[in-house]
Amino acid sequence: MNKTYILLAGVLIILGLGLFVLEAREHTDVIAPETLLTDLDENTRYVFSDELARRIIEGDPSVQLIDVRDPYDFMDFSLPGAENIPISDLCTEMTDELLTVPGKDFIFYSTGDVDANKAWMISQRLGYSRLYILKGGLNNWVKTIIKPQPPAESQPSEAFDLYQFRLGASQYFTGGNNTVITDAPAMEIKFERKKKKAAVEGGC
Amino acid sequence: MGPLIPLGIIDSSWNNVFAILIGIAFGFILESSGFSSSRKLAGVFYGYDFTVLKVFFSAAITAAIGLYYFYFLGWIDITMIYVNPTYLGSAIVGGIIMGLGFIMGGYCPGTSYCGAAIGKIDAIVYSVAMMAGIFLFSEFYPFFEDFYNSGSLGNVTVYDTLGISVSLFMIILIVIALVAFYVTSLIQKKVKKVEY
Numbered sequence: 001m002n003k004t005y006i007l008l009a010g011v012l013i014i015l016g017l018g019l020f021v022l023e024a025r026e027h028t029d030v031i032a033p034e035t036l037l038t039d040l041d042e043n044t045r046y047v048f049s050d051e052l053a054r055r056i057i058e059g060d061p062s063v064q065l066i067d068v069r070d071p072y073d074f075m076d077f078s079l080p081g082a083e084n085i086p087i088s089d090l091c092t093e094m095t096d097e098l099l100t101v102p103g104k105d106f107i108f109y110s111t112g113d114v115d116a117n118k119a120w121m122i123s124q125r126l127g128y129s130r131l132y133i134l135k136g137g138l139n140n141w142v143k144t145i146i147k148p149q150p151p152a153e154s155q156p157s158e159a160f161d162l163y164q165f166r167l168g169a170s171q172y173f174t175g176g177n178n179t180v181i182t183d184a185p186a187m188e189i190k191f192e193r194k195k196k197k198a199a200v201e202g203g204c
Numbered sequence: 205m206g207p208l209i210p211l212g213i214i215d216s217s218w219n220n221v222f223a224i225l226i227g228i229a230f231g232f233i234l235e236s237s238g239f240s241s242s243r244k245l246a247g248v249f250y251g252y253d254f255t256v257l258k259v260f261f262s263a264a265i266t267a268a269i270g271l272y273y274f275y276f277l278g279w280i281d282i283t284m285i286y287v288n289p290t291y292l293g294s295a296i297v298g299g300i301i302m303g304l305g306f307i308m309g310g311y312c313p314g315t316s317y318c319g320a321a322i323g324k325i326d327a328i329v330y331s332v333a334m335m336a337g338i339f340l341f342s343e344f345y346p347f348f349e350d351f352y353n354s355g356s357l358g359n360v361t362v363y364d365t366l367g368i369s370v371s372l373f374m375i376i377l378i379v380i381a382l383v384a385f386y387v388t389s390l391i392q393k394k395v396k397k398v399e400y
Contacts, residue, residue: 009382015269016378019371022276 036124045120046135047107049144050162053169056080064104068119069111079109079141087115090122099128109134145169231318240319242310242326243398249307251395254388261381268377272370287359294352
């Protein structure tokens, strides 16, 4: 047997063992501060109340709301289908089980933006994906969806369409009060799924 | 030419330029490894020359080891690597047809062009026949479209299917390769020398 062959075989095996060492050393998947800063700067983590209302009404199965307020507030009022995870419980196994459910968009909300942002940042740091925040929190939710204000006469027609949608949504979420204007044409609830990123094409 | 073209660092109109350059390099290496000889290529089936197995197997493990070193060192994102989807039934049938063509013609698609480029008549015939085969396949595609697309397993990898770690799989693959190289060299010694 040629000596070169034995040497080369040895090199291959050593390289293979090297992979073992590297793989074990890996998995310190800490998000670099730079990445976190970019993520924070971008507003893609926000879900707006109208979009969320549409998705809930449509029964979008990918929506998983997470209420980060304390349990008392959660018992008082919460959005349909929400799970209660106070910020202090974020690093528990229960949370891990919830946040690793595949195919879900996890949407954090609190009274305003601040606590939801905290929860988002910690979860991001813990390495979970598809995390979002309800922009403006429940305050904005009440302002826009539960008690929508009619737009001024001079507003464009889109504002009126949006108002009609919000009135309908308000009825959906509050169980109905008679504020809906009946002569308005039925609002078609549009729902767009997020476009999936195309798989990388290639081959030999 | 990932990641430079998909990420937009180089314009996609350069795709063909790179394809030609890489193709020339690939052809040159095939030719210099002796892969433009159909007798050498067919040797793997008759047991007198296992260069094909050695070259391709070592190329595969070298690339795999390199890719995973790059991944573990954080230089590439392995999730961006395209994994060909597996269609089990059609892959087996396709493999048998490909193998039959290989042993009868003495070339595989790439090496037939390599041989044609240096003027081998059998390689030229093979290339033309391959084109005819591609034409027939395309024309009759609707007849076996269902089978062609059946049994999709998605973009699976062996180590995921076996539930083992990548490193363990790589070690196993390296050992298989080394054993294969050793065993084939024993076979090669036993089989009568063929002049080619």
